[in-house]
Amino acid sequence: MNEINGFSSVLQDLSIDNRKQEQAEELGQSQFLELMIAQLENQDPLSPQENGEFIAQLAQFSTVEGIDKLNASFESFSDSMTSNQALQASTLVGKQVAIDGDTSLLTNGGIVSGMIDVPQAVGDLTLGIYNSDGQLVSQVPMGPALGGETRFRWDGLHMEVNDSPISWPDQGDEFLPPDQYTFRAMGTINGVAEQFQTALSANVNSVSLGAGGITLNLAGIGSVSMQDVRQISE
Numbered sequence: 001m002n003e004i005n006g007f008s009s010v011l012q013d014l015s016i017d018n019r020k021q022e023q024a025e026e027l028g029q030s031q032f033l034e035l036m037i038a039q040l041e042n043q044d045p046l047s048p049q050e051n052g053e054f055i056a057q058l059a060q061f062s063t064v065e066g067i068d069k070l071n072a073s074f075e076s077f078s079d080s081m082t083s084n085q086a087l088q089a090s091t092l093v094g095k096q097v098a099i100d101g102d103t104s105l106l107t108n109g110g111i112v113s114g115m116i117d118v119p120q121a122v123g124d125l126t127l128g129i130y131n132s133d134g135q136l137v138s139q140v141p142m143g144p145a146l147g148g149e150t151r152f153r154w155d156g157l158h159m160e161v162n163d164s165p166i167s168w169p170d171q172g173d174e175f176l177p178p179d180q181y182t183f184r185a186m187g188t189i190n191g192v193a194e195q196f197q198t199a200l201s202a203n204v205n206s207v208s209l210g211a212g213g214i215t216l217n218l219a220g221i222g223s224v225s226m227q228d229v230r231q232i233s234e
Helices: 002-041 051-090
Strands: 096-100 103-106 112-118 122-130 136-145 148-154 159-161 164-166 179-189 192-210 213-218 222-225 229-233
Touching (some): 096 213, 103 112, 136 164
Antiparallel strands (some): 112 192, 122 136, 159 164, 213 222
């Protein structure tokens, strides 16, 4: 609720800024018109301004006014889009999103979910899990994998691969403690061992709106752009 209230305050500030800019635009148009009137009042009565020149100035004023209104309309539309995106982003607080990376925070009773991008079919996909000290705490043989996306879920003890639970020799019988874990997916392609790209879940702690757009503040990771999110989950 605090995050949503915070966004309301930000959106109000944006609205105030828009009104200030509109006022500045109106002042510019007013000055343009005052300049025209002053020119008419101070023109040489023996050599008055030609009708064509006056009409050209009126046309110029009309053009300036039209451009200002068009710019204001586009800015209003842009602000409205940003406001809607910000409100939608605020609903992500407390949820998990997946972004490209190899580290994720396992909380007490939590789950790390992830995706492995396998470029082509492999027969020996393996996931190594390392704690924050860099120690290998588990080596999970996932077996064959088709090219594409392999999904997994891990709670510190149990592992699911593509929604199917698996077990392995060194699985153990106790949950690993909460920590920042690193996941390295390996496989052999044409006889060469390769590491594959992973995308891991992280909890959204808060959302920020700035000049660079919408930023998600993720637990254990920090700030990332909304555009970097690959998947949203509960």
